[in-house]
Amino acid sequence: MHYSVFLSLVGLGGLARRAAAVPVESCNDITPPIVPGAIIRSVKSRIYRDHSVPAFTPTLLQNITHLNICEVNVTLSHWNEDDTVLVQTWLPLGNWNSRYLAVGGGAWAAGLGQFDLALPASQGYAVSSTNAGLSGNPIDPSDWALKPDGTVNYGLLKNFASRSVHDMAVVGKAVTSSFYKVPAKKAYFNGCSTGGRQGLAAAQQYPSDFDGILAGAPAIYWSEYxxxxxxxxxxxxxxxxxxxxxxxxxxxxxxxxxxxxxxxxxxxxxxxxxxxxxxxxxxxxxxxxxxxxxxxxxxxxxxxxxxxxxxxxxxxxxxxxxxxxxxxxxxxxxxxxxxxxxxxxxxxxxxxxxxxxxxxxxxxxxxxxxxxxxxxxxxxxxxxxxxxxMDSSDPNLHPFKKGGGKVIIWHGLSDQLIYPQDSVRYFREVERNFKTKGKDEDLGNFIRLFLAPGVDHCGFGKSAGAVPTDPFGALLAWVEDEKTPHTLDAHTKADALTQFSRKICHYPSVAKYKGRGNTNDSKNYICAIP
Incomplete structure (x- = not known):
């Protein structure tokens, strides 16, 4: 329930802005961050040179090699909670692009550690993942769901739901500033499924944490879906x-x-x-x-x-x-x-x-x-x-919009696990919320929904349709260059029976064939209201 191809090697290369290398000694001198409502238990850091992370399907689709990073592990506990939360941040030694990225989790994991961090770090991002104080098992929450007395562990459930995303943002950005001696120019969140839900929770509850959020197939209405x-x-x-x-x-x-x-x-x-x-x-x-x-x-x-x-x-x-x-x-x-x-x-x-x-x-x-x-x-x-x-369904995104935030939601129309109607419903509720409060303005200035025909959950199965190739790149261009995304480039996966490219239009538009030209080429399609 997690998909890392959002950070495509090709799609982000041209957008990267490289910073000068920092002295490696900075890795040993990380200032402990201040996290409201929590106690910092430890800050441990070390240098990795020529580090490798093996592929881990479906999270990391390729081996990542030759990483040179400062790894910072911050553990914290919340007041009056019996939890120990790890926030892990990887900081590129010589090719930081001046951006901070938080990566969401999948299924029952709030984050997947090195398998979330490797690809973004290789592309120059200061990047964080968190375990939210959970077991780290994405398949089964039974190790942490219930307290010894058999009641729900609401503290850890709150961590999983939303609190850990804010902790990660606060810790990750502070660690980044401590290491590079300057703050990141922009902060982003990227996630799908559980990760998509985390991203929208951040926009709703912690609107100043991120400048841009990519939420794929978000589990918005968790308690119902x-x-x-x-x-x-x-x-x-x-x-x-x-x-x-x-x-x-x-x-x-x-x-x-x-x-x-x-x-x-x-x-x-x-x-x-x-x-x-x-x-x-x-x-x-x-x-x-x-x-x-x-x-x-x-x-x-x-x-x-x-x-x-x-x-x-x-x-x-x-x-x-x-x-x-x-x-x-x-x-x-x-x-x-x-x-x-x-x-x-x-x-x-x-x-x-x-x-x-x-x-x-x-x-x-x-x-x-x-x-x-x-x-x-x-x-x-x-x-x-x-x-x-658990639900990240609050349609009040006024504070997020007021702070200049941008969010892209994308969802496969053949999603077999989290139905795309969920994302359509949320988008329409955001529209109604703005109209109810007298804000008759174009929501496309800060939130866009893209529905991908024939694409399954997060695009990691056997999708017959064209999967967005670089929605995260579209988000960066929107935040940093004010290039509003009207379409997302998409292409079928290598194992699809028919190979074709498509443009994924922003909702409610859909791609329509012009009536001439190769039907497998996206340039022969236009966006139109059905």
């Missing part, structure tokens, strides 16, 4: 039927085939999934090849897919949350497993561990046995108990 990830499991449980991945893929392929060409180009991508009206029941009775066997699509499988696409509802049929966008893979959230001949659901790990450890405070709670009736109750419990802590 995470439980919504269990909806496919509840639907399958109620139906007592668990479609195979092959069956699910057949519905996705049929939806893409039905709605692909509506934009005038057949490229294996649904440009506007929210208007795709493909009916899954039209596939009933048809055969599909699944490995060495041929199966017939059943009515019950179509019913399950229909409910997943519609989204969670309560006992009266009222919508609780969004449905999965057509074209997105169904296999992750509608996963199943067979053990000793018995097939059950296999809930997605973030939703599963959230429900067990936090909402139910019962690590033994079995989310694979959750039915639709139980889902409604669980959804309400999560929202009511944790929305004020």
């Amino acid at each position: 995470v439980i919504a990830e269990l909806w496919p499991q509840a639907v399958m449980k109620d139906a007592n039927y668990y479609p195979s991945t092959c069956e699910l893929d057949a519905f996705v392929s049929a939806a893409v085939e039905s709605c692909d060409g509506k934009d005038g180009v057949t490229d294996g991508v649904i440009t506007e999934p929210f208007t795709c009206e493909y009916d899954p029941f039209t596939l009933v009775g048809q055969r599909t090849e699944c490995g060495k066997e041929s199966i017939v699509i059943s009515q019950i499988a179509a019913s399950i897919v229909s409910k997943i696409w519609r989204g969670p509802t309560d006992s009266r049929g009222k919508s609780l949350w969004y449905g999965m966008p057509k074209g997105a893979s169904l296999a992750e959230l509608a996963a199943m497993k067979t053990v000793n001949g018995t097939t059950t659901g296999a809930p997605f790990f973030v939703a599963d561990t959230w429900a067990r450890n936090f909402v139910k405070t019962d690590p033994s709670f079995d989310t694979s046995q959750l039915d639709i009736a139980g889902f409604e109750k669980l959804f309400s419990q999560s929202r009511d108990r944790f929305g004020h802590i």
Whole structure:
């Protein structure tokens, strides 16, 4: 749930402004930072020369070598909290570009240390990551979620939600100034998924921390969307039927085939999934090849897919949350497993561990046995108990805008984990907030939303669509050169069946083919309101 290609080696090279080298002795003379509400426990620093960090999929997609850095590790504890938070900062010795960057985490990790730091440091950034005082395990929060008495550890949850991002900004910028003897000219945040949520939390709660924020596929409405990830499991449980991945893929392929060409180009991508009206029941009775066997699509499988696409509802049929966008893979959230001949659901790990450890405070709670009736109750419990802590959905960005901040949100329209409707909803709520307060102004001066057709969660899966190649570079150009981003350059991944480039237009515009020229070339597309 994290993607580091945002900091592309090519995209940022031309924007870098190199500073003179600093004496390495400065690494041994870091002034302890002052963090409001916290006690600094230690400041430890050391020089690394010709340092290497191995690739770590999906966070770091390449080996990083020949790093010359000063590493500063600051540990702190919050008043009246039993926590020990690490903020790790890497400071380039000879090629600092005068910028500070904080990097967000993924899944259950507030940050991933060296795997977050290596690429930005190689590009000249003073860069920080934090563990928020957590275990560092991105898969399972059970080591820290509950106190010994079985109650939620709200202190650490607050760290994970937002507080650690501010700590990181305060510590990282102070350490940077201490080492280079001058403050960074600009401060940025970059993250996707959990990291995207952290970035928006910073804009809302700590508006002066960053000049620019890139928030990819942000988990804005955490308390609701995470439980919504269990909806496919509840639907399958109620139906007592668990479609195979092959069956699910057949519905996705049929939806893409039905709605692909509506934009005038057949490229294996649904440009506007929210208007795709493909009916899954039209596939009933048809055969599909699944490995060495041929199966017939059943009515019950179509019913399950229909409910997943519609989204969670309560006992009266009222919508609780969004449905999965057509074209997105169904296999992750509608996963199943067979053990000793018995097939059950296999809930997605973030939703599963959230429900067990936090909402139910019962690590033994079995989310694979959750039915639709139980889902409604669980959804309400999560929202009511944790929305004020975990959600980064405050539409009041006036202080952030007043301080000159810029934010780019981007989201794949085939995101199978955090649905793009979440980002659209938040963007519209920001619009309404400004209009309600009599600020009838162009929000495009400080916030822009980009929706990428055919791109999955953070763009690190098998996306058929064109993934933004350097959205962070677009953010830098906006902040530093006042070049407002109207489009993001994008290209399909190397393993995509069809190779093409596209321009990702800022919402609500979409890319439309001009009607002439190579359909695989982005220059033959224009942005238009659908």
